Amino acid sequence: MNEIVYKVMNREAFTEAKAKGSFDGSAADRRDGFIHLSSVDQLEGRLAKHFAGQKDLVLLAVDAASLGERLCWEPSRGGAFFPHLFGALDFDALIWEEPPELGANGRRRLPLRVLP
Numbered sequence: 770m771n772e773i774v775y776k777v778m779n780r781e782a783f784t785e786a787k788a789k790g791s792f793d794g795s796a797a798d799r800r801d802g803f804i805h806l807s808s809v810d811q812l813e814g815r816l817a818k819h820f821a822g823q824k825d826l827v828l829l830a831v832d833a834a835s836l837g838e839r840l841c842w843e844p845s846r847g848g849a850f851f852p853h854l855f856g857a858l859d860f861d862a863l864i865w866e867e868p869p870e871l872g873a874n875g876r877r878r879l880p881l882r883v884l885p
Contacts, residue, residue: 773864774806774833774840774852777815780825783866791857803853806831806840811851816869828869835862 778786778795786792798804807815812828820826833840833852842850 772833774808774831774836775812776804776806776829776831776858777812777820777826777869778829779823780827780868783827783829786858787860790861791859793857803841803855804858806852806854808852811849826869827866829858829866830864831858832862832864835859 776792778792782792782795792804793799794804805815816826836854836858839854839856841853841855843853845851
């Protein structure tokens with residue numbers, strides 16, 4: 770579907786995972802059995818719904834093709850398809866990382882390189 774998928778996480782978890790070379794998932798990811806990722810069209814909604822008010826976030830851009838068959842696009846309760854990664858996120862697939870800025874309206878602004 771997309772060439773790039775995205776992961777939002779806190780900076781501390783990212784720093785720890787990057788030192789290891791991979792990310793095994795957040796508590797919510799482990800609970801659900803996969804790592805929650807987003808397409809570019811899903812990012813703003815995910816930031817607003819799941820990361821509102823959180824500080825020290827980092828946005829990871831990941832090469833979807835390098836994830837292989839472990840990346841599955843599955844329907845949500847609303848019918849939209851979300852990328853789910855079954856297994857660890859290997860940082861060899863990482864294209865870039867950048868913090869999403871907090872706008873004057875209190876909403877997260879996506880980095881310009883994400884916008885179409």
